[in-house]
Amino acid sequence: MLETSLYTPVKRFLESLEYTVKGEVGGCDVVGLRDGEPPVVVICELKLEFNLELVLQGIDRAAACDEVWLAARMSSRGKGREHDRRFRALCRRLGFGLLAISPSGNVELLLSPAAPPPRRDPRRRSRLMDEHRRRRGDPVVGGGSRAPIMTAYRQDALACAAAMVDGPKRPRDLKAISPRAANILLHNVYGWFARAERGVYALTEVGHAALQRWPQPAQ
Template sequence: MSETSLYPPLKRFLESLGYAVKGEVSGCDIVALADGDPPVVIVCEMKLQFNLELLLQGVDRAVACDEVWLAARLSSNGRGREDDPRFRALCRRLGFGLLGVRGENVELLLSPAAPPPRRDPKRRSRLIEEHRRRRGDPTVGGGSRQPIMTAYRQEALACAEALSEGPRRPRDLKPTAPNAQKILHRNVYGWFNRAERGLYELTSAGREALQRWPAP
């Protein structure tokens, strides 16, 4: 199957919306015009599947038209880019429409008039909080195979460093670890053990952690 097989159903679809449609106009796969003075200009770029090249073509065409539509065959297994929420969100931010073709049928996946995704204030707040709580810049960007030195891990290591000198109470650790009570109680990494009521000690896993990571 070639890209040209997508043209007939896309042409019929756009014509049903009232546009005059022609193929291969000045390097564009499809150009559709709506009545007006000046006319509304739509450019539709086609690929056999949604990919980066199709997206880049849309970015290039956007300066010459009023609307950009990206069209491709719909994947048979539901794992194509058209089903990736990140791809759709990017197209929404760019103001691109998406059309999916299956046989002779065309499905409107995303209108170019769709509002851009809203910011997530909770995720934004988490980013700010984590950035501010981290001491220094302990993790090189781009690495994913090694445990990330988060602010939580840094504070847990501070607790471990203090307990390496002997059992302590959570309140004794607050000067260097304000969240010591929660960290010791949750014991996410298995570094701590409650020696007795209100008193915690370091486990062998905690001592190994101190050898792996220098104390913050």
């Protein structure tokens, strides 16, 4: 079993609590947003078993959100950390929620998150919300880290690349596709674009290959 197999059950659970859920946002396995004034930000980290590393990840994420959830698969013989009173007490003191996932994908609520005193990082929280909102759809399954993450920036760069298949473009030609098109072409983070002439950019072979890997819908 992979950590990614836990993503869908956790996503369904958080969606039942009226969160919009997306995977691998800002280095977090699962991020949920619930609209309001202010909006509520939830982070859930996934592991195959409850352990100290999972708790440490939760501590690291706490400054960027309103609630932290820790999710892992249920131990087969009932001897995992989820049944350890000390482990639950630690998570309760930290204000973390605990979710156990059965082999069939059922989610058991072990501990609800409490509201700890505010210890938030406003800038990090804002970046997390911005990335969540900029992404189109939910392109990445939470829990995986080996494949390149389909960030909102990569989505915008791919959209620009797709629009340039039929020939070179100026940044202003792509502004309707992405407000940051000029920045994407200028900095050329992925090597997909090359300057054809002053103020005009063309798609490179690397850019064509990227579109083969991540096909884009017709404009």
